[in-house]
Amino acid sequence: MSFRRKYHSVPLGRDQFYIDVRYTNLRPIGGGSYGVVCSADDTATGRRVAIKKIANVFSDLVDAKRILREIKLLRHFGSHENIVQVKDIITVPPNTIDFSDVYIVTNLMERARRVLGRRPEARKPPPRAPRSDLDRIITSRQTLTNQHHQYFLYQILRGLKYIHSASVLHRDLKPSNLLVNSNCDLAICDFGLARGFDDDAGKLTEYVVTRWYRAPELLCETKDYDEAIDVWSVGCIFAEMLRRKPFFRGDTPQHQLETIVSVLGKPGDGALEKIQHEAARKAIFAGAECEPYPFASYFPRDTSPTALDLLAKMLVFDPAARATVDAALEHPYLSELHGQMPEPLCDDTFDFEFERAATASSDEGKDALPKEEIQSMMFEEMVQLQLVMEDGGADAGAKAGAEGKDGEEDMATARTTDTADAK
Template sequence: MEERTPAGKTKFSAGGTTFIVDDRFSYIKKIGQGAYGVVVAANDSKAGGKVGIKKIPNAFEDLIDAKRILREIKLLGFFDHENIISLLDVQLPPSRTGYNDIYIVTDLMETDLHRVVYSRQDLSDDHIQYFMYQVLRGLLYMHSANVIHRDLKPSNLLVNKNCDLKICDLGLARGYDRETENLTEYVVTRWYRAPEVILNSSMYTKQIDVWSCGCVFAELIGRAPLFPGDDYLDQVQRVIGVLGTPTADDMHFIGNPAARRFISKLPKREKMKWSTLYPKANPVALDLLDKMLVFNPEKRWNVEQCLAHPYFQDLHNADEEPVASEPFDWSFDNFEPTKEILQSMVYEEALKFHPQR
């Protein structure tokens, strides 16, 4: 016999996944499926308007993944910015512990930049400029809150038909002034990784996000990834193939002697001209790209410098580029996860949206 849907709840199926959510939500369609779960579009009768609901089934099977999900919920609950996806609700689990699924409700966005890049849609320089401006504007806020995203790539940049853009997927984000035992654990899809990340340097700064941004920028201009490495050695070779062999000075940040030796043994390469790679691109765009894709993180521009670049002269207005009122408090993150602790912490986050329970 089929279980009865609890009072105040509604049940629907999307792509073989059953959703049980508050009855204020009515199903429209499935819009995506990722490593963590299924996302649907729904109407919200209470707030009026459409939302995205992500179901993460069996969320606590892998404790590291579950901790990432908790981190994302905490971060999205803290952030308040037009260019970062908004957390609208975390569905209240049936009990503090002992449950398996998490439902996260956010703004509904129609597509992502990966789909846009590989669509037939024409992308003008104005489009690219507006997309990149919004990414950097969202990053400025994030960095001001002491958060590095660490996994920026086209599929993590959501867009609507009117070209509004929001950054999502913050499960890998980190604070950058914390002593972390293993900052390197699975950072950034390889093609968007900064050299210091690939080469396992301990020097992680906000500039790793600027590098990833530069890779996204190049992909928008060229409609293809700039450094699609097959493995991390191939990745390094592709970067050097475009940027040229780094000088000894530009390699001092690489703490790993084997990595330095590997690079010094590669055939010497000259830097390619961006205008040769992208002959049709706006030269002002290529000048900015050149400041973002710099091998040495100490010489790479930061987000503030990028926003003030002439490429954004029609968009940039420091008064309309808000920063966080305070840094994000990472102290919650320092615990050894167990299923019960994580379930209880997610429950606490859900209570913020359901205080009447």
């Protein structure tokens, strides 16, 4: 099935991209998880896009399954402004189900060419980075105002609300998985570790979430966790924005838990009763030996008290008492942004059944799918995207239709207000 595609081979440093001729002017912008990433012009839409090449995608079937999961999730989410959007998938060799390389085309979050939140006439050298994400911005010399903090945090929560409404846990939120452009627009990416609300939660506990952003219930190896783990991660990211460095920096899971307790204080008896893991209990009591400093003392003196109030509600040890995404969005710190634009919910929950059904018949192990199953499903995703492009125009990201356009206009309005305030 060719869909009238034509291909060309483009040298890119030491690599070679074999892609549709509609993509031109390729430039390397770094390496993402599992592959090389470049920017390109999409001549069919007139827009810049990002293309990630994943060579020999089936050399590791666990990684291949994560890539398939991400493709399916991004297609399901459509064109939400705060989630990276898949535009195209290219398989090589083309026109065969027995392919080995995959190219994933998404919208491009251009790296900052000017100071964030400033008008062009106030240009200064941008952070020098091959691509833009929140991690690079936090560690740069870029000035971040309270308005920047508000706008970034709001967009993270707005995207997360949409993700959770599809009954999906991201499970790997961190600054490097939050793409940012020079207009301060933010998009959540990297869904390779995502899971459904009703999945076997303990299945990947030791791998889920980078340690510094890992919720206490995961560090305690609790099996029944929920969307509160993502809220904790967002809280850690928010604290990092305010401090310009990570908040909880443990060297091991136990040390991470000890560090959290040393800052927040010993959890209540109700939370402690739920913890069965002996090493976790020891770490908690070790962290509680010293009296914690006032929470505000960990942050710059000019930090907004309202920001710290929200942060304290997000970084609660007990997940049952932790702020929800909705509660965070409704907090006074975000009240102006919360009232400016719609916060849409996903129309349908995402079905992870494709993983459970195929894994049950797999001999590769409990977290792997058979190669043929993954190939077939990836090929089907490519075909479905091509049908959308053939049927509804060149831009495959039009799934959200008029609602998505309205959302973009609302985001632009909020950004304009935020920029004016940040001056």
